[in-house]
Amino acid sequence: MAYVAVADRDHALHDPQTFVTKYIWSQDHKVIAIQYAVTAIAIGLVALVLSVIMRLQLGFPHTFSLIAPSDYYQAVTMHGMIMVIYLLTALFLGGFGNYLIPLMCGARDMVFPYMNMLSYWVYLLAVLVLVAGFFLPGGPTGAGWTLYPPQAISTGTPGATWGIICMLLSLAIFIVAFTMGGLNYVTTVLQARCRGMTLMRMPLSVWGIFMATILGLLAFPALFVSAIMMTLDATVGTSFFMPAVVSMGRSPAHHGGSPLLFQHLFWFFGHPEVYIVALPAFGIVSDLLSTHARRHIFGYRMMVWAILAIGCLSFVVWAHHMYVSGMNPYFGFFFATTTLIIAVPTALKVYNWVLTLWRGDIHLTVPMLFAIGFIFTFTHGGLTGLFLGNVTVDVPLSATYFVVAHFHMVMGVSPILVVFGAIYHWYPKMTGRMLNDTLGRLHFWITFLGVYAIYLPMHYLGILGVPRRYFAYTTADFPASVQSLNASITVAALIVAVAQLIFLFNLAWSLRHGRTAGGNPWRATTLEWQTPDTPPKHGNWGAKLPVVYRWAYDYSVPGASADFIPQNVPPGAGSPVLAHGSSA
Amino acid sequence: MTLTTAYAALGTGAAVWALLVSRLTAKPWQTQDAVGALREGGATELPPAKIGLFVFLGVVTSLFGLFMTAYHMRMLDGMQHGDWHNFPVPPLLWANTAALMLGSAAMQWARAAAERGARDALRLRLALGGLLTLAFLVGQLLAWRAVSGTAYFAAGNPAVAFFYLLTAVHGLHLLGGLVVWASTVRRLSLPDVRPLDARLTVGLCTVYWHYLLLVWLVLFGLLLST
Numbered sequence: 001m002a003y004v005a006v007a008d009r010d011h012a013l014h015d016p017q018t019f020v021t022k023y024i025w026s027q028d029h030k031v032i033a034i035q036y037a038v039t040a041i042a043i044g045l046v047a048l049v050l051s052v053i054m055r056l057q058l059g060f061p062h063t064f065s066l067i068a069p070s071d072y073y074q075a076v077t078m079h080g081m082i083m084v085i086y087l088l089t090a091l092f093l094g095g096f097g098n099y100l101i102p103l104m105c106g107a108r109d110m111v112f113p114y115m116n117m118l119s120y121w122v123y124l125l126a127v128l129v130l131v132a133g134f135f136l137p138g139g140p141t142g143a144g145w146t147l148y149p150p151q152a153i154s155t156g157t158p159g160a161t162w163g164i165i166c167m168l169l170s171l172a173i174f175i176v177a178f179t180m181g182g183l184n185y186v187t188t189v190l191q192a193r194c195r196g197m198t199l200m201r202m203p204l205s206v207w208g209i210f211m212a213t214i215l216g217l218l219a220f221p222a223l224f225v226s227a228i229m230m231t232l233d234a235t236v237g238t239s240f241f242m243p244a245v246v247s248m249g250r251s252p253a254h255h256g257g258s259p260l261l262f263q264h265l266f267w268f269f270g271h272p273e274v275y276i277v278a279l280p281a282f283g284i285v286s287d288l289l290s291t292h293a294r295r296h297i298f299g300y301r302m303m304v305w306a307i308l309a310i311g312c313l314s315f316v317v318w319a320h321h322m323y324v325s326g327m328n329p330y331f332g333f334f335f336a337t338t339t340l341i342i343a344v345p346t347a348l349k350v351y352n353w354v355l356t357l358w359r360g361d362i363h364l365t366v367p368m369l370f371a372i373g374f375i376f377t378f379t380h381g382g383l384t385g386l387f388l389g390n391v392t393v394d395v396p397l398s399a400t401y402f403v404v405a406h407f408h409m410v411m412g413v414s415p416i417l418v419v420f421g422a423i424y425h426w427y428p429k430m431t432g433r434m435l436n437d438t439l440g441r442l443h444f445w446i447t448f449l450g451v452y453a454i455y456l457p458m459h460y461l462g463i464l465g466v467p468r469r470y471f472a473y474t475t476a477d478f479p480a481s482v483q484s485l486n487a488s489i490t491v492a493a494l495i496v497a498v499a500q501l502i503f504l505f506n507l508a509w510s511l512r513h514g515r516t517a518g519g520n521p522w523r524a525t526t527l528e529w530q531t532p533d534t535p536p537k538h539g540n541w542g543a544k545l546p547v548v549y550r551w552a553y554d555y556s557v558p559g560a561s562a563d564f565i566p567q568n569v570p571p572g573a574g575s576p577v578l579a580h581g582s583s584a
Numbered sequence: 585m586t587l588t589t590a591y592a593a594l595g596t597g598a599a600v601w602a603l604l605v606s607r608l609t610a611k612p613w614q615t616q617d618a619v620g621a622l623r624e625g626g627a628t629e630l631p632p633a634k635i636g637l638f639v640f641l642g643v644v645t646s647l648f649g650l651f652m653t654a655y656h657m658r659m660l661d662g663m664q665h666g667d668w669h670n671f672p673v674p675p676l677l678w679a680n681t682a683a684l685m686l687g688s689a690a691m692q693w694a695r696a697a698a699e700r701g702a703r704d705a706l707r708l709r710l711a712l713g714g715l716l717t718l719a720f721l722v723g724q725l726l727a728w729r730a731v732s733g734t735a736y737f738a739a740g741n742p743a744v745a746f747f748y749l750l751t752a753v754h755g756l757h758l759l760g761g762l763v764v765w766a767s768t769v770r771r772l773s774l775p776d777v778r779p780l781d782a783r784l785t786v787g788l789c790t791v792y793w794h795y796l797l798l799v800w801l802v803l804f805g806l807l808l809s810t
Contacts (some may be wrong), residue, residue, distance in 0.1 A: 093810040111632035179643055187636045217639065221647035225654060232749065237739035239667065240658060255740060256667030261657050267649065296613065304608060316594055385793035 015538060028538055029098045032120050034430065036094030039120075043127050045500075050079040052073030059490025061472035061483075066181070069471045070158035076469070077159075078133075080145025081167065084126055084273065085174060087504045088415055092280040093178070093216065094123060096422060097185050097209045099430070103528035104206050106194025106546045106568075110184040111451035119184070122177035126170045133159065133166035141167045144469070146266060149241040149259050153234040155248050164234060168227040172315050175220045175227075179487035185213040194527075196548030200304065201567070203526045203552040204297065207304055208283020211311040212276045219315070226265040233257065263325055267318040274411050275314040279307055281418040282349055285371045288421050289353055291524045292368035293360030295564050296553035299352045306345035313342040323391050324398045332391040332432035341390035343382070350379055361556065361563065365522070370421030373448045374414050381410025384459065391570035399469070402462025405455045413451045420447070420503065427507075428521050432534050433514030439506040443499060450496035457485050525566050526552045637788050641771050641795050644757065651753065652806060657809060662742050670743050671736035673807050680723035681804055687716030689746050691790040698779050699784040700710050706779045707772055710786065713793065714765045717758055724751050743810070754796065761792050771786040 026032060053075045057067045099114070102109055110116045133140035141221035142158030143151055151157050152164050159167075189210045193202070202210075229240040233254065239526035241262040290297040297303060319327060353375050362368065384406040388394045397403060420443070427435050466473070466482055473482050520529040532542045544558040546568045554565040662668025690713035695708035728748065731737055736744055768785045771777050 103703075112636060179640075183636050183639050183643075186639050187632050191630070191632045191635055198610065198612070199607050200612045209788070217643045218646045221643060222650050224647065225650045228753075229654065230748070232745065238745040239740050239742060240745065253740060256662055256665040256742070258658055258661045261661070263656060264657070300612065301608070312594070312598075371712070397689060553613070 008182075016422060025117060027109070027117045029102050029110050030430070030536065032116055033098035034097050035120050036098060036123065039124055039127060040087050040091040040095060043082055043131070044091075046131075047079045047082035047087060048497055048500065050075040051080075052494065054079065055490040055493040057471065058473070059487040059493075061474050070139070070142055072471050073144070074140050074158050074163070075143050077142050077147075077167075078130075078140050082130070082335070083170075083412065084145070084277070085171070086130065088277045088411075088419075089216070089273070090123060090174075091419060092415070093185065093209060093213060093282045094120065094181055096205070096280060096284065096426075097181070097213065099426070100205055100528065101185055101188050101209060101237055102192070103427055103429075103531065103536065103540060104203050104526055104552075105189060105192060106197055106527050106541070106548060107188060107192035108541060111187045111192050112184050115180045116184045116479045119177050119181035122173060122180065126174035126177055129166055129173060130170035130283070133163045133170075133471050136162035138162055138168065146263075147230070148266075149230060149233065149257070149262050150243060150245050150247075150254075153230065153242065154208045154245065154252075155250075161532070165231065168231045168234075171227045172224055172231075178216055178220055179562050182213045182217045185209060186217070194545045194548060197527075200301070201551045202288040204283040204300070204303055204307070205280070206283065207285075207307050208279040210279070211307045211415050212279040214313055215272045215279070215314060216276045219269045219276070219465070222269035226262055226269075229265075230262065246573045249502075260322075260325060263322050264319070267321045268315075271318040271319060272314045275310055277411055277415050279310065281374070281415040282307065284422045285374050285418050286349075286353065286356075286416075287526065288425055289356050289370040290553050290555060291366050291425075291522050292363045292371065293357050294363070294555045295360035296555055297352070298355040298358075299348075300551065300553065302348060303352055309345040310342060313338060313345070317342055320389055320394070323394045329391075336389055336391050340386065341445060343386060343389075346382060350375065350382070365371055365424075366435070366437060366523075367425035368422040368443060369441065369444045369448075370417045370424065371442065374417040374421065376448075377409050377482055378414040378449065381406060381408075381414055385410060396465075397462060399460035399467050401466050401468050404468050405458035405462055408458075409451075409455050413455070416449070420444070423507075424520065427510070428517030428534075429528055429531075430535055431511055431514070431537075433510050434517050434521060435508050435510045435514060439502050439509075443506065446499035446502075447496055450492050450499065453492035454489050454496065457489055461485060520566075523556055523562070523564050525560060526568055530566050530568050631784060633784060637791060641792075644799070645796070647753070648803070651750060652802070653790060655750070655806065655810075658742050658746070667740065668743050669736055669741050670810060671731065671734060671741075671747075673804075674727045674730040676723055676727045676730060677804060677807075680720050680727065681800065683716050683723060684720040684797050685801055687713045687720060688790075688793045690716060691786075691793040695786050695790040698783045701779045703779045705774075705780070706786070707769070710765070710769055710772070713789075714762060714769065717762060717765075717793070721755055721758060724755055727751070747807060750807075754800055754803060755798075758796055761789065762794065764792075765789055 016026060016028065022028075023031060026035075053067060054072060056064055057072050098110070101107070130140075138159050138161045140159045141147070141152065141163035143153075143160075143164060147164070147167065153160055157164075189202070189206060226241075229238070233239045233240055233242045237253050239254045239257035241259055242257040243259060244255035245252065286303060287295050311358060317335060317338045320339045322550070323332055323335075357372075384402070388397060388403065388406055424435055424440055427433075440551055461482065462468075464482075466478065475484060517534065519531065519534045522529070527546055527548070528536075530546060531540055548567045549570050550567055551563065554560075554567075556563045557565055596757070659668055690709050692710035694706055694713055698710055728751070731744060731747060738743065764785065768782055768789065771785075772782055
């Protein structure tokens with residue numbers, strides 16, 4: 001029997017009976033989503049503090065005696081890995097994926113709730129193992145977030161004993177957690193959509209999360225393979241990746257291993273990972289722009305196809321991260337070509353976002369500000385990607401600050417702006433209260449202008465040839481202006497970091513004191529805003545599942561009496577039926 | 585990683601695209617179904633567990649595909665540098681392979697029994713399938729021991745390291761399957777559980793067993809051919 005037919009019956013679905021089953025060992029997708037989000041944001045704050053440590057060192061070298069070179073490299077490594085994997089991937093898929101997929105598809109829950117619960121707890125275990133590295137002898141690994149061998153497990157690298165083992169084990173555990181969650185997300189989208197919710201009526205948020213999950217399920221095994229093989233190299237003395245090297249005057253037992261093999265495996269995961277983070281952001285920002293511009297998304301079909309095309313192409317561009325590792329020129333040509341090709345569907349999305357705004361009834365709400373901010377930062381980050389995708393341009397720029405600026409703009413700042421926009425947008429549904437608007441605007445402007453103050457100068461430094469990965473730039477090799485620019489970047493970074501406290505305060509304060517939101521404060525069309533209760537209760541929909549009659553973007557429909565028609569309003573029903581408790 | 589992998593990924597993407605294209609050409613802004621003509625949303629009648637298993641097998645395929653790609657690349661490097669020393673595959677692996685094939689066949693017969701509702705036959709065949717799989721795993725451990733007694737056994741020999749790694753990962757997947765198998769056997773021992781109730785689980789176990797047999801045959805072929 002089809003899943004929907006089963007779920008449409010009025011019966012309890014793993015109904016929580018106690019405080020523990022409701023809030024701790026919960027199988028409810030909404031609670032699991034919040035557990036994922038809180039954990040991801042908490043570990044993300046650790047990564048933020050690490051970036052502050054890095055910036056203090058770079059801006060004011062030799063001022064803070066407690067920051068030794070090894071600390072700096074450990075901070076760089078842990079900041080990178082935490083932000084990419086444990087914050088962004090976990091938050092977009094475990095957090096927003098869990099919360100939005102069942103609600104937007106009209107399902108009562110994920111199709112495998114127990115496995116979903118397990119996914120979160122295994123993720124938490126991965127985080128704890130990672131954090132354990134900070135407290136073990138030698139501290140966390142300082143090998144750089146790409147963990148390249150032979151350096152990662154060679155004597156002399158910070159954390160080469162316990163730190164790297166914690167990192168590799170934690171990654172392997174994370175991948176197990178992600179696989180359990182990912183199976184849920186994909187199967188729920190395929191099997192548990194309510195009646196009328198065809199694939200082409202799904203909101204783009206679901207499309208983005210769906211495709212990103214497929215990418216993750218196929219790409220994370222590459223990281224798993226490399227993590228297991230490197231763990232064996234480090235512990236039992238195999239030589240999968242470790243070549244014969246003389247380290248600190250001694251010749252370890254390894255010989256013949258291939259560091260390049262690790263790089264291929266790592267980037268076969270690493271490049272799709274960019275889109276594992278970017279595709280949910282693309283989907284969510286599309287929905288934010290459409291809702292707050294009161295206009296249907298421009299080119300919906302093209303947007304879906306672009307998501308699929310980007311997903312497929314993301315598997316054939318990985319070696320553009322390895323131009324400087326040495327490769328056959330034909331390989332370089334191939335990967336430069338595919339890299340430029342992937343820019344086509346990506347650019348198409350940017351055009352469609354801008355065209356969605358064109359002649360829209362733009363409401364400059366806080367989520368909308370973040371969404372528009374994303375278009376700016378993503379365009380800037382994407383354009384510099386075109387430079388680096390070309391072999392001849394990449395080779396001189398690869399080891400410079402240009403790369404740091406590029407990837408922070410494109411997959412650091414841009415997705416984070418979407419995360420903020422999404423939280424401001426869906427917080428009212430999660431809690432029943434609005435976030436404070438003034439604090440939100442303050443948070444946006446400081447963050448948006450601040451990240452430009454950080455990363456624009458980094459592009460400039462990179463083009464001048466200032467190398468990345470250095471502990472300090474105070475030798476005679478660098479002009480004093482490099483140092484003064486670095487100091488200004490640090491000041492901007494500190495301001496942006498402190499501004500995040502405004503956001504955290506807003507989250508906590510609004511939980512109790514925020515304005516009551518009602519069921520559909522943004523007057524949105526998608527199903528999550530049409531639940532009978534806000535926040536939605538267990539099972540989401542009361543006795544009957546919703547039925548969908550239209551796509552997710554019926555905004556400002558000519559002839560309609562209101563400027564939005566929810567997906568569950570039947571055709572010919574006249575004026576839109578406002579959702580329960582709507583404050584429209 | 586060779587260009588072949590890249591083209592394979594591209595080909596897979598194209599195939600998926602072709603499969604989806606019929607569903608992805610709808611113009612959702614034009615169609616508004618009348619109340620009496622609602623579509624189910626395109627979800628298939630397959631149970632979610634079956635879809636979930638197929639998706640998981642995709643993950644397993646990716647995992648073993650990457651392990652084998654790594655094997656191939658490391659072997660090419662190792663042969664060039666002279667640190668890759670092929671070793672004679674223990675003959676016991678042939679017997680292990682036979683055990684796993686019989687285990688897979690027993691699971692298939694158990695599935696047929698479940699479809700018919702034949703309780704005793706189901707329990708017997710299911711038990712046989714699991715026990716043969718356990719025999720396979722014990723046999724693999726013995727093969728490990730056999731290799732450890734040879735002159736080729738050294739951490740620095742990647743051929744041996746890969747042998748242990750690949751068989752361990754495959755064995756762990758089988759152990760995972762045995763957990764589900766044990767829970768199914770336990771369920772079927774309860775008097776109020778009918779064979780038809782376990783039809784889905786037994787069917788999924790069967791698919792999983794066949795798939796892991798296929799993976800093993802590919803791995804075994806790889807070990808034999810190198």
